[in-house]
Amino acid sequence: xxxxxxxxxxxxxxxxxxxxxxxxxxxxxxxxxxxxxxxxxxxxxxxxxxxxxxxxxxxxxxxxxxxxxxxxxxxxxxxxxxxxxxxxxxxxxxxxxxxxxxxxxxxxxxxxxxxxxxxxxxxxxxxxxxxxxxxxxxxxxxxxxxxxxxxxxxxxxxxxxxxxxxxxxxxxxxxxxxxxxxxxxxxxxxxxxxxxxxxxxxxxxxxxxxxxxxxxxxxxxxxxxxxxxxxxxxxxxxxxxxxxxxxxxxxxxxxxxxxxxxxxxxxxxxxxxxxxxxxxxxxxxxxxxxxxxxxxx
Amino acid sequence: xxxxxxxxxxxxxxxxxxxxxxxxxxxxxxxxxxxxxxxxxxxxxxxxxxxxxxxxxxxxxxxxxxxxxxxxxxxxxxxxxxxxxxxxxxxxxxxxxxxxxxxxxxxxxxxxxxxxxxxxxxxxxxxxxxxxxxxxxxxxxxxxxxxxxxxxxxxxxxxxxxxxxxxxxxxxxxxxxxxxxxxxxxxxxxxxxxxxxxxxxxxxxxxxxxxxxxxxxxxxxxxxxxxxxxxxxxxxxxxxxxxxxxxxxxxxxxxxxxxxxxxxxxxxxxxxxxxxxxxxxxxxxxxxxxxxxxxxx
Numbered sequence: 001x002x003x004x005x006x007x008x009x010x011x012x013x014x015x016x017x018x019x020x021x022x023x024x025x026x027x028x029x030x031x032x033x034x035x036x037x038x039x040x041x042x043x044x045x046x047x048x049x050x051x052x053x054x055x056x057x058x059x060x061x062x063x064x065x066x067x068x069x070x071x072x073x074x075x076x077x078x079x080x081x082x083x084x085x086x087x088x089x090x091x092x093x094x095x096x097x098x099x100x101x102x103x104x105x106x107x108x109x110x111x112x113x114x115x116x117x118x119x120x121x122x123x124x125x126x127x128x129x130x131x132x133x134x135x136x137x138x139x140x141x142x143x144x145x146x147x148x149x150x151x152x153x154x155x156x157x158x159x160x161x162x163x164x165x166x167x168x169x170x171x172x173x174x175x176x177x178x179x180x181x182x183x184x185x186x187x188x189x190x191x192x193x194x195x196x197x198x199x200x201x202x203x204x205x206x207x208x209x210x211x212x213x214x215x216x217x218x219x220x221x222x223x224x225x226x227x228x229x230x231x232x233x234x235x236x237x238x239x240x241x242x243x244x245x246x247x248x249x250x251x252x253x254x255x256x257x258x259x260x261x262x263x264x265x266x267x268x269x270x271x272x273x274x275x276x277x278x279x280x281x282x283x284x285x286x287x288x289x290x291x292x293x294x295x296x297x
Numbered sequence: 298x299x300x301x302x303x304x305x306x307x308x309x310x311x312x313x314x315x316x317x318x319x320x321x322x323x324x325x326x327x328x329x330x331x332x333x334x335x336x337x338x339x340x341x342x343x344x345x346x347x348x349x350x351x352x353x354x355x356x357x358x359x360x361x362x363x364x365x366x367x368x369x370x371x372x373x374x375x376x377x378x379x380x381x382x383x384x385x386x387x388x389x390x391x392x393x394x395x396x397x398x399x400x401x402x403x404x405x406x407x408x409x410x411x412x413x414x415x416x417x418x419x420x421x422x423x424x425x426x427x428x429x430x431x432x433x434x435x436x437x438x439x440x441x442x443x444x445x446x447x448x449x450x451x452x453x454x455x456x457x458x459x460x461x462x463x464x465x466x467x468x469x470x471x472x473x474x475x476x477x478x479x480x481x482x483x484x485x486x487x488x489x490x491x492x493x494x495x496x497x498x499x500x501x502x503x504x505x506x507x508x509x510x511x512x513x514x515x516x517x518x519x520x521x522x523x524x525x526x527x528x529x530x531x532x533x534x535x536x537x538x539x540x541x542x543x544x545x546x547x548x549x550x551x552x553x554x555x556x557x558x559x560x561x562x563x564x565x566x567x568x569x570x571x572x573x574x575x576x577x578x579x580x581x582x583x584x585x586x587x588x589x590x591x592x593x594x
Contacts, residue, residue: 029332030329030332032327032329035327057327079531084472192471229539233532235538237539241539256299268584272584273583273585275584278583281580282578284578288570
């Protein structure tokens with residue numbers, strides 16, 4: 001079991017739908033409301049509540065346990081950043097593992113690179129099936145023969161890997177419930193073992209604005225395994241605070257040791273958020289975020 | 298009168314307070330809710346409705362015409378970025394003009410530089426007086442003998458200036474109503490005349506996410522006077538989308554022509570957002586924002 005001291009620090013978040021607005025509330029402090037046209041899908045899987053809404057402005061919205069996972073309008077930010085930043089920092093990436101990511105957004109972006117194999121290990125097959133039905137990019141992504149779908153526990157899956165992947169992408173939900181184990185040093189140790197020499201782990205690491213104590217704890221866990229971990233940021237309007245962080249944790253690799261100028265030139269025209277200026281610019285952290293990531297620095 | 302074609306493109310925003318939540322809604326699309334403990338101040342001035350709330354999480358909140366202007370929790374982002382980015386890009390700034398900025402946040406930050414004179418021209422004295430009563434930084438800022446308070450129309454004030462200022466900061470409300478004239482090429486022409494050679498205008502320029510057509514129009518107006526204008530971004534959670542843009546428009550000066558390493562070393566310890574990495578990092582725009590700022594690029 002993970003060292004999950006930070007579980008108690010997670011501000012309680014809850015979402016609700018009143019027939020007109022889907023509202024996500026952070027512990028009685030702040031609310032984000034998204035205007036809904038109709039509820040398209042609702043089910044309770046073995047792991048969580050899954051819903052898809054049609055909204056007035058954000059396209060379709062996926063929620064898990066009543067928390068915003070993605071909207072069609074701004075998912076590109078999260079998926080482009082979590083995928084292209086690590087993949088362009090490695091000379092010849094071939095094999096990628098995605099833990100979580102059942103919506104196939106990271107897989108979609110990863111498959112734009114000249115990889116031979118993308119493994120996506122999602123615990124809840126129902127998430128992928130709901131997304132396959134409702135989001136346009138999923139079926140083409142699933143049809144790519146380089147993608148291997150595994151439905152199972154990412155922690156178990158990683159335990160069996162050794163120097164197998166150039167990049168491991170942790171595309172998880174918040175550090176509560178089923179996903180808590182994906183934020184522990186024990187798990188990061190297994191990820192480090194699963195990486196080839198020179199490989200990179202990236203992970204979603206919450207908002208530095210309103211979750212700064214969680215960010216501090218998550219980076220403490222990562223740093224115990226990857227001492228050179230660095231954070232990068234992006235703007236995701238439908239996530240709490242609108243500012244999101246991700247970790248770049250290399251096995252013998254720092255974010256700016258290498259940058260593939262040939263591949264970025266090919267990728268940029270198809271990106272709506274990512275471009276080469278962000279490969280350095282996104283690592284320029286505001287002071288409050290630096291302090292959240294490493295209070296001792 | 299300004300060429301205000303973009304007025305019609307401004308999504309209707311409106312705020313309301315139900316006794317528990319202050320909710321700002323963008324045209325039936327999205328809502329930001331801030332939990333309120335109590336309403337501290339409410340008045341209708343000659344120009345607008347002014348209110349100050351005590352909130353559960355964001356400290357005090359200032360609204361004008363029921364739109365969020367600042368909260369104690371995140372105002373540092375806006376004020377540090379709008380002030381330190383231009384001031385550190387000039388070798389020896391001495392005189393600064395702030396148009397708007399009645400909450401004195403930009404003046405507070407500007408006075409941390411070795412200036413001889415800061416003129417703040419706010420149209421609505423009641424904003425400054427309400428803030429003086431409710432926000433802790435205002436009285437010390439007003440007490441600084443280098444600050445000259447002018448209560449009047451910024452457009453008129455600028456018309457009378459010629460090569461008077463190293464930096465002009467446009468700290469305005471949205472481009473509707475009284476502030477619309479502050480987003481016109483005619484006004485920017487006057488600002489250019491008010492700048493000393495090598496001087497810089499900075500201006501708040503809305504969110505590139507949800508106001509991209511407005512951003513495009515504002516930059517078109519600025520570019521007609523300052524061809525080298527560039528945008529920089531920051532994360533303000535209580536503004537629409539959480540991502541805000543500002544313009545850097547130099548008279549014979551580009552953002553990275555100069556950077557004062559001695560002064561930044563003195564300033565950084567007192568900043569919560571700004572640090573030297575952002576002097577370049579904040580100009581690294583995501584692709585969608587680049588396209589909003591200059592669709593022809």
